[in-house]
Amino acid sequence: MLILRCPYCGIDADETELTPGGExxxxxxxxxSSDAEFEAYLFLRENPKGVHxxxxxxxxxxxxxxxxxxxxxxxxxxxxxxxQVTAPPKELCQKISGKxxxxxxxxxx
Amino acid sequence: xxETTSALPGARFDGAVLIExxxxxGMITLKGDLAATRLHSAATGVAGVDFPGQGEANCVxxxxxxxxxxxxxxxxxxxxxxxEDSAAIATALAGTHHLVTNVSDARxxxxxxxxxxxxxxxxxxxxDLHPDSFRPGQFRRTxxxxxxxxxxxxxxxxxxxxxxxxMAAYVFDLLVGAANPAAPVGRY
Ligand SMILES: [Zn+2]
Numbered sequence: 001m002l003i004l005r006c007p008y009c010g011i012d013a014d015e016t017e018l019t020p021g022g023e024x025x026x027x028x029x030x031x032x033s034s035d036a037e038f039e040a041y042l043f044l045r046e047n048p049k050g051v052h053x054x055x056x057x058x059x060x061x062x063x064x065x066x067x068x069x070x071x072x073x074x075x076x077x078x079x080x081x082x083x084q085v086t087a088p089p090k091e092l093c094q095k096i097s098g099k100x101x102x103x104x105x106x107x108x109x
Numbered sequence: 110x111x112e113t114t115s116a117l118p119g120a121r122f123d124g125a126v127l128i129e130x131x132x133x134x135g136m137i138t139l140k141g142d143l144a145a146t147r148l149h150s151a152a153t154g155v156a157g158v159d160f161p162g163q164g165e166a167n168c169v170x171x172x173x174x175x176x177x178x179x180x181x182x183x184x185x186x187x188x189x190x191x192x193e194d195s196a197a198i199a200t201a202l203a204g205t206h207h208l209v210t211n212v213s214d215a216r217x218x219x220x221x222x223x224x225x226x227x228x229x230x231x232x233x234x235x236x237d238l239h240p241d242s243f244r245p246g247q248f249r250r251t252x253x254x255x256x257x258x259x260x261x262x263x264x265x266x267x268x269x270x271x272x273x274x275x276m277a278a279y280v281f282d283l284l285v286g287a288a289n290p291a292a293p294v295g296r297y
Contacts (some may be wrong), residue, residue, distance in 0.1 A: 017236075
């Protein structure tokens with residue numbers, strides 16, 4: 001069972017109180033993009049074993065979207081953070097590096 | 110004018126705890142900047158209680174202020190006051206970015222009272238109801254089985270539970286089942 005702390009409520013919300021929103025920090029392919037770019041934006045997702053960044057909504061609570069970083073293999077939660085960012089906070093990335101040296105994510109490259 | 114009734118007037122079950130439908134209650138949803146002084150005074154002026162912090166509820170009798178979200182407050186007032194108080198808030202906040210709605214008739218409110226109240230609720234909600242984690246003064250939006258709900262503790266043995274009126278019968282049946290005297294848990 002996954003428990004995520006909603007950064008807006010401070011509540012430790014159970015997975016069943018949340019709605020998953022899939023991979024985080026995806027940039028929309030805008031006007032002028034190629035078909036391949038738009039297809040990638042719509043359909044292509046990471047499926048990592050390890051560190052992953054996701055969107056979640058506190059749907060049975062405050063109703064707000066937020067971000068979470070967790071390990072898909074162990075379900076260890078590294079942290080949750082505001083939805084109003086386009087990349088994870090630096091401190092969180094450093095914390096993850098301490099726990100999972102050498103971890104990679106496609107938006108870091 | 111037709112007389113208004115609550116969702117399940119008089120619904121009551123005396124089991125492991127006493128479950129009762131609490132009748133009509135005035136409920137006003139107020140969205141806006143919870144840090145704004147004008148919003149604070151409009152809300153406390155109507156409710157007559159202190160402004161709640163994050164995750165808190167300040168309730169006295171039929172009045173109360175409940176923290177719903179970083180930009181949302183639930184104001185409890187006697188049912189007969191709800192329309193007038195909503196209008197008073199709208200007037201007080203005129204010109205500021207806000208939303209105020211009288212949602213009294215969209216909701217139902219139950220009480221669960223007795224020493225086993227934590228246990229009964231804990232059968233239905235994923236939230237931690239250990240006395241160290243949830244106490245009178247705190248407010249929790251969550252679910253009861255499949256129904257969205259919110260609750261707070263009036264005192265150490267009494268929960269007040271808000272749910273959607275359209276789900277009143279479902280939530281009452283849930284509470285009755287969880288309060289079956291033949292099914293104690295003895296966790297807390
Ligand atoms: Zn929340």
